[in-house]
Amino acid sequence: MTDDAHRFTGMYDECRQRVWAYVVSRAGRQVADEVVSETFAIAWRRLDDVPEPALPWLLGVARNVLRDNVRAEVRREAVAAELRAWTEGDVADQVTERLGVLRALATLAEDDREILVLVAWHGLSPKEGARVVGCSSAAFRVRLHRARKRLKQAMEAKATLRPEASSLPHVRNLSEEWS
Amino acid sequence: MNPIDELRAARPAHLDDDRPVDPRTRAAELSCAMSIPRPAPRSAPRSARRRRGVARPAWGLGLAGAAAAVTAAAVVLSMNGTAPTPRPPVGSPANVPSTQKVTLSARDVLLAAAAKADRQPEGKGEYWHTVSVHRTLFTAAKGGYRVLDQRLDEGWTPSATGEDQKQWGRMQPLGARPASEEDRQAWERAGSPTAIEVTVPGKSRPMVLQTSPRRAMTGHSPLGDDDTVFWLGRNVTIKDLRELPTDPDGLKRRLLSWKGKDTDVPKSGDAWLFVVSKGLIMDMPVTPEVRGAAFRMLAELDDVQVIENVTDTQGRRGTAVAIKEPTQGNGVSENRLIFDEATGRALANENVVVQPGSFQAGLEPGTVWNSNALIEAGWTDAKP
Numbered sequence: 001m002t003d004d005a006h007r008f009t010g011m012y013d014e015c016r017q018r019v020w021a022y023v024v025s026r027a028g029r030q031v032a033d034e035v036v037s038e039t040f041a042i043a044w045r046r047l048d049d050v051p052e053p054a055l056p057w058l059l060g061v062a063r064n065v066l067r068d069n070v071r072a073e074v075r076r077e078a079v080a081a082e083l084r085a086w087t088e089g090d091v092a093d094q095v096t097e098r099l100g101v102l103r104a105l106a107t108l109a110e111d112d113r114e115i116l117v118l119v120a121w122h123g124l125s126p127k128e129g130a131r132v133v134g135c136s137s138a139a140f141r142v143r144l145h146r147a148r149k150r151l152k153q154a155m156e157a158k159a160t161l162r163p164e165a166s167s168l169p170h171v172r173n174l175s176e177e178w179s
Numbered sequence: 180m181n182p183i184d185e186l187r188a189a190r191p192a193h194l195d196d197d198r199p200v201d202p203r204t205r206a207a208e209l210s211c212a213m214s215i216p217r218p219a220p221r222s223a224p225r226s227a228r229r230r231r232g233v234a235r236p237a238w239g240l241g242l243a244g245a246a247a248a249v250t251a252a253a254v255v256l257s258m259n260g261t262a263p264t265p266r267p268p269v270g271s272p273a274n275v276p277s278t279q280k281v282t283l284s285a286r287d288v289l290l291a292a293a294a295k296a297d298r299q300p301e302g303k304g305e306y307w308h309t310v311s312v313h314r315t316l317f318t319a320a321k322g323g324y325r326v327l328d329q330r331l332d333e334g335w336t337p338s339a340t341g342e343d344q345k346q347w348g349r350m351q352p353l354g355a356r357p358a359s360e361e362d363r364q365a366w367e368r369a370g371s372p373t374a375i376e377v378t379v380p381g382k383s384r385p386m387v388l389q390t391s392p393r394r395a396m397t398g399h400s401p402l403g404d405d406d407t408v409f410w411l412g413r414n415v416t417i418k419d420l421r422e423l424p425t426d427p428d429g430l431k432r433r434l435l436s437w438k439g440k441d442t443d444v445p446k447s448g449d450a451w452l453f454v455v456s457k458g459l460i461m462d463m464p465v466t467p468e469v470r471g472a473a474f475r476m477l478a479e480l481d482d483v484q485v486i487e488n489v490t491d492t493q494g495r496r497g498t499a500v501a502i503k504e505p506t507q508g509n510g511v512s513e514n515r516l517i518f519d520e521a522t523g524r525a526l527a528n529e530n531v532v533v534q535p536g537s538f539q540a541g542l543e544p545g546t547v548w549n550s551n552a553l554i555e556a557g558w559t560d561a562k563p
Binding site for chain 1: 182183184185186187188189190191193194195200204205207208209211212213348350394396397399410414
């Protein structure tokens with residue numbers, strides 16, 4: 001195996017599941033495999049552009065692939081279904097607290113959700129997250145701060161939300177109105 | 180508790196990063212990605228530690244494992260619906276269909292091309308725009324026929340620099356089709372499948388190619404560190420390209436000074452210069468004089484040959500400057516840059532089997548196993 005193939009395979013093994021998880025959290029499972037496949041095809045063609053660590057770069061590519069190829073309404077619907085699945089307990093060991101957090105996450109706007117998920121689930125630093133979403137680190141910190149605040153508010157408001165509210169995002173402003 | 184920590188703890192189990200990838204998914208995704216020959220490396224490390232400089236032949240020789248394996252199927256130069264050219268007898272590496280070696284005049288041909296290249300008009304625009312068609316040949320898993328998989332690639336590189344600038348790329352899979360009339364008949368006998376399983380040597384599962392084109396995918400990325408956008412042994416900026424020496428000796432010295440120290444592909448100076456200048460002539464925004472200097476530099480290399488009367492995959496007649504390169508398993512491949520003698524413009528880059536190596540087993544010498552035809556290269560103000 002050449003150095004390129006070796007490096008690419010290593011990068012794939014290290015990052016594939018993370019890219020997949022990111023895409024699922026942005027657009028649902030249905031399109032995830034295709035977007036992941038396209039993302040790594042791009043990564044192979046542009047291997048010399050891929051920095052170390054590769055993850056933020058890959059997530060940025062996946063984000064572009066999603067934006068350019070999956071229609072916004074399809075994306076919204078898919079992610080709403082995905083969030084519904086998480087919060088309606090398709091996983092047996094769900095505990096109430098986790099459900100509450102996920103339901104609160106479901107009430108947030110897509111932009112807020114993305115920032116929170118990048119930091120909390122993918123472990124990105126603000127600098128790396130900024131690279132993914134295409135803004136400055138400072139702007140990312142501000143957005144993270146606001147998103148965190150809204151998540152907290154949504155978690156506090158959750159008790160009063162009706163169950164079907166978990167299948168948002170169309171009622172996402174509820175929590176803000178109540179805060 | 181910090182809401183971020185709570186969120187972290189609430190991550191759904193199926194989004195766990197550490198879960199292994201299904202082996203079949205892994206094999207399919209890796210071979211899908213690496214089945215596309217890599218273009219000449221185009222730069223952009225953001226940090227110094229990230230990149231291992233790799234002088235890489237643009238087409239295929241740098242591919243191995245799953246990647247090189249998929250090149251094992253190919254077809255003789257008989258494209259575009261023309262009558263298939265008879266396959267040359269196995270074991271006569273020099274016998275390439277419809278071509279004629281004229282090594283004696285190689286130098287003169289290249290010097291003439293240099294003079295034409297010098298006089299190419301130089302456009303203006305905000306983006307350097309390239310359009311090319313890539314083709315790779317595969318063998319169907321069943322039915323005994325070969326298919327040609329094609330994709331259209333476009334790139335936009337900004338002439339301006341800075342953090343706000345973006346480079347754009349677009350890729351459209353054009354679908355796979357039987358490689359020749361003979362192959363078409365075999366494909367029809369197999370029931371004219373629209374999803375064709377092709378063998379990927381070294382992989383237990385076939386890869387599936389679609390016959391129909393797919394939607395174009397467009398993406399962009401920021402420029403690299405210090406605005407680097409292309410690769411010429413090291414990452415270079417538009418400014419580096421614009422300031423290349425216009426005399427062949429100076430150009431050669433500059434390019435050699437950029438040759439990465441950690442290059443892991445053993446290449447003679449000539450082979451390396453060929454690979455680098457091929458990219459430079461073909462699709463980089465250098466001045467016409469630099470393109471001329473690159474032809475003059477190639478004219479002085481001992482290992483290059485000139486092959487006249489070559490037809491590229493788009494049916495265009497041209498002349499090739501070529502160099503032989505070793506492949507895995509004692510194979511030899513010929514890397515060709517096809518150009519138009521009348522204008523000194525590049526037409527295509529092709530790789531031809533000379534002596535099948537381990538990954539080209541079963542391929543006849545003379546087989547073009549992948550190609551990249553340049554449709555357009557020039558300045559434009561439009562971006563996607």
